[in-house]
Amino acid sequence: MKKIAHLLFIGALCLSACSKQDKSNTDQPSPDSNQEAPAGKVRRCATGEVLKQQLLDDPTLAQRMQNIEKLTEEVTRNRALFRLLPDGSIEIPVVVNILYRTTAQNVALSQVESQITALNQDFNGLNSQYNTLPPIFDAVKAAVGVHFRLKNVVRKSTTVTTWGTNDAMKKSSQGGINPTTPDSVLNIWVVGGISGGVIGYAQFPGGSPATDGVVIAYDCFGTNGTAAAPFALGRTATHEVGHWLNLRHIWGDANCGDDLVGDTPRHNTANYGCPAYPHRSTCTGTPIEMTMNFMDYTDDACMAMFTQGQKTRIDATFLPGGGRNGFAH
Known part of the structure; x- marks a missing residue:
């Protein structure tokens, strides 16, 4: 079992943006990854630029995130602090904001x-x-007990070919679409392309409501239409919504790092593609890695689960002070 240390929260939060790399890409791996991504179309972490910039722009953000982490630790120690809704679940209304340049x-x-x-x-x-x-x-393994309901779809034509990771797609003043009541609605922006090969990124609880939500590339969204393998089962959104609900990457964004969850095995680093089972870590105890966890970087077809510890972290976000309390009413 891994010790949860709230002082690690900023370092573990710094890498929420996810990217894909084609064989022709010659970029070096992120310094936070200790393994070269294999050739081909894979998930790959971008730099920590999104959160790092938010921390620079808002000096109060770090304290809000630390407060959320302290609450999460309390809930982890005492599950009785959390009370589910009467039907045993949380319902999350979703607004999908589509910014399109082409018909596809x-x-x-x-x-x-x-x-x-x-x-x-x-x-x-x-x-x-x-x-x-x-x-x-x-x-x-855990059924988290969170349900999603489509509330609305907002569409806007744009001349933008490639969006950056500066949240412009979330701002009408920059050609995007403003979020709909982000304190009680999950906003997902679907865009035609994101610079650097990024296929999705999320904002953790505690960030500005003006930029809250998840961004997904149109060819990694959903399970039909333009969704393309190996990201055609909707799990880019599952992974990013996991971040939005305060989950870290399973390898803790460091060699044998800590994802602040007690029941996930230590991973050396991100896994790609579909690793053969059992895939053992070289971290202490050489545990079998949970490569099928949604917070790893394996292909959609090889992701399948969250854990009880991850469920606890998600549950904590719905408490007062947890950053997602507006969804618990």
């Missing part, structure tokens, strides 16, 4: 709905792989 980027309603379905399956242990996971993880 103006994703169809059926594709939007397929993403909502994928989120509901993944967060509730209803995907097809959940009951076929290695038995070693049966005791810790």
